[in-house]
Amino acid sequence: MGEGAPLTTAALAHVVVSGLATGSIYALMALSLVIIYNATRTLNFAQGEMLMISTFVGWTTLQVLKAPLVVALLIAVVAAAVLAWGLERLLIRRAISATHFDVLIITLGLSLILRAAAGLLWTHDEFPFPSFFASQPLAVGAARVAPASLGIIGASLALMLALAALFRWTRLGRAMRAVAQNQRAARLMGISVERVYSASWILAAVVGAVAGVLIAPVIFLSSQMGLVAINGFTAAVLGGFGSMPGAVVGGMVLGVLENLAPLYLPSSIKHSVPFLLLITILIVKPGGLFGRVTARKV
């Protein structure tokens, strides 16, 4: 391995900003997972694949209709909502009352089905995806910052704020929080738990679709794209699974750590960082940084 000049502050700044950008995507993915988990107490293993399919649908409108990117984003969001609504009603709701890991296995099966379907519809090739942001780096002093990084951070923050507003001030948001706290009590108070399930799936899918359209230019669109959801899970656990602010912080921390580690350690460590972090957190402090302690003594 060749060692050149030591890492400059400029390079460091670039790396941190890059890390915050991928971290924002992880945060969005983590939020999707947490939204569904809070409402339904189940984990959606197929979250990444749903995001991937929605992005592909958006991409198809770009290719076929030559539509502008904004339209593709809208189509992706609508596709995500429809897919989520359909899957939740047809499959998940049937199994939701079942015990232990039935729903987990079903979503696992779904992830396989969706990935195979994407391969059949669009092949397993990877495709460039246009970005909302310019690709020439901006000069900030001596540092170079990619406009895409700033754009992703900004868009993600805007979406997170919108979510926070939704949960705080809308009736649906309050209903979702009630169900997350105590399902039975919520039902007794007249809240339709089934509608909350549907809403949580749709909301999670919509957040995922936005994340997908933001990240696809960076990691390329492909049937494998959904695997990025694993980092979303790590982010959620890191921040304390179930906590939404935790998901955001967890995502940012993961993104930055992931980018810093290979600068001071062998480059190949980057790939392992999420898993090492996940296993460490689960073993040392399963509650994560902010979480309520969900581990129990046996």
Place this chain on the structure above:
Amino acid sequence: MRAAALAGGAVVVLGWPWAVPRYFVFLASLIAINAIVAIGLNLLTGYTNQLSFGHAGFLAIGAYAAALLTIQAPLVPLPLTLLAAGLVTAAVGLALGVPCLRLEGLYLAMATLAFGFVVVEAILNLDWLTRGNDGLRVPAARLGPWPLATDTSRYYLVVTVAALLIVAARNITSSRTGRALLALRESEIAAQASGVNLAAYKTLAFVVSAFYTGVAGGLFALVVGFLSPDSFDVFLSVDFVAMIIVGGLGSILGSVMGAAVITTLNDSLAGFQSYRPLIFGAILVASMLFMPGGIASALHRAQPRQGDRA
């Protein structure tokens, strides 16, 4: 009736290599190896309710341990090599199982998922020993003076080991504690209340499960003859979970049947790669929705009541 079934089964198993083309002998070896893993996984998931998505990691450890021993210390007798593979993997199982005691359902599943990845990364990064991404050739093994150079000889070895492990598993599960655990799988609180030391049994289940998978890994290395870390991925772990779901949680016979179904399915779909995950996923979904007890429970319902059997 049951004795006749066992005898018939034994005839088929023993006579298999003489009746079928060579490739099917290799396939049968794979089925037996997968059955061992499935039984091991079932001991963990079906009996102590700890879902693992990381068993490909245990398989990798056993496979590489056996392969490296065969390469570095070829004079060690084969049974010892297999035993060593099992024990090394069991030790790792212990190291993973203890901290995982605090984790429930979902968290445990994700911890095992992460474990699977970490194992593969470790094997990859120890490339001075394991030849990393280029893969490791496993030299042909010898059982005493006999070289195991043909698919048939390796088949008999695998089947013998599988039979021994199946008998052992039956003993474990038909012991009183095994059956108590099975009956109380749904409720840990009830299990605790009835005096079962849950922590000890959960850890033991991890260790035994890892041991089984490690031995299977050693056999796998011998039968396939070549290892590379990227083949021990999360999809392989999902394969094993599918085997016990399809076969039936908490059933040894179910584990074997599940292994046979999934392995044969994977092989016959080899020419239809694009459809394989589709069919697989559909099977998982359908199993959970329509046949949550797996093949074993369907068989159980089909047979007239014959008293308690695992």
Place this chain on the structure above:
Amino acid sequence: MIVRPSLLLLLAVVLAAPRVAAEPGVTDTEIVVGGSNSFSGPLAYTGEQITKFGIDLYFKVVNDAGGIHGRKVRAVYYDDGYRPQDAVANTKKLVEQDNVFAIIIPQGSPPVVATLEYLEQQKVPMLFPYQSSPVTRGRRYVFQGMTLSDRSSRMMIDYLAGTRKFKKFAALYQDDEYGKSFLAAFEKDLGRYGLKLTATESVKRGVADVSAQIAKLHAARPEVTFLVLVPGPAAHALRERQKIGWTDTLMVSTGPLTDEKYLALATDAANGVEGLSLWPDPMTSDLKGVQLYRAYMLKYFPKNEPNRYSLAGYFAGMLFTEAAMRAGRNLTRDSLVTALESIKGFETGILPPLTIGPDHETQKQGFWVRVEKGRFTPLTDWLKSE
């Protein structure tokens, strides 16, 4: 109750056992060849192009014209996803269950090298593997496909260090046989000019993110950076260096990478890139054979754009057919080997006239290209590798 289904299965299996032909894979009416290739994973695109749109394209043409001495040709493929272990299992299946006559154009140095010993034991020919490791040299039943890494490296270094007088070289390489065989070759060839690689960074096979590696290579300030990668990570490398504003290095791609595919992925980051091309431009070349290839592609797969990967597969199909024709009706694995070795000065209309010598190599040349308006345009004629 349990015995009966097993007996039925046994019966079905015995009945379904394939008839053993005189020579495996050759019957009165057809020849069956096959290979383990990538249909998923990092080389999914190239694998599909090489097989379905490459070899199969040529075989369609041959079959439509009556086949090889009255036999139709058919190919069977299994997916190994660029994983050596899976390649070994797939190859076993092809040889023992599908009884293929020969293994044709398997892809990827690590998977191909993993299967060498088994195929040698079984005496099954391996034809034109799409890989660059020199480990495949010197085996009776193996005939190389693309120009091997030591020859590629010689041409690249002679051109860059010898003709263009560059001095500082770095390499971003895949951490397995593919990358390492090039790395070793680069070191050896640079040594002849009294030079060394200034910096190297490796990427694990299957991983796309190379931002850390690019940052570290940037710090070493090389004049030339070799990319010994597959299309995905290579495109990421180009985009990453654009992101950090690293403009003062020449990005050079090795033979198997040099195709518009990874340029297309990199979109506007693909300027100024150069490389060694092993094939004439499939879209624009007016060589007779390439024009014919384009015509056939248009006829059978009109929606598929011509590229170097399908051209490589097509070429392999062409070579196989030529050899099988020369071997005559009495086609055996040995007669195929003899026929291949008899090929001298064979005009393909795609590459320079082909002579297969005792080294069993079918390609020994390449030429330099540079990106202009999104396509690789030639800067030199065919370069010499010996």
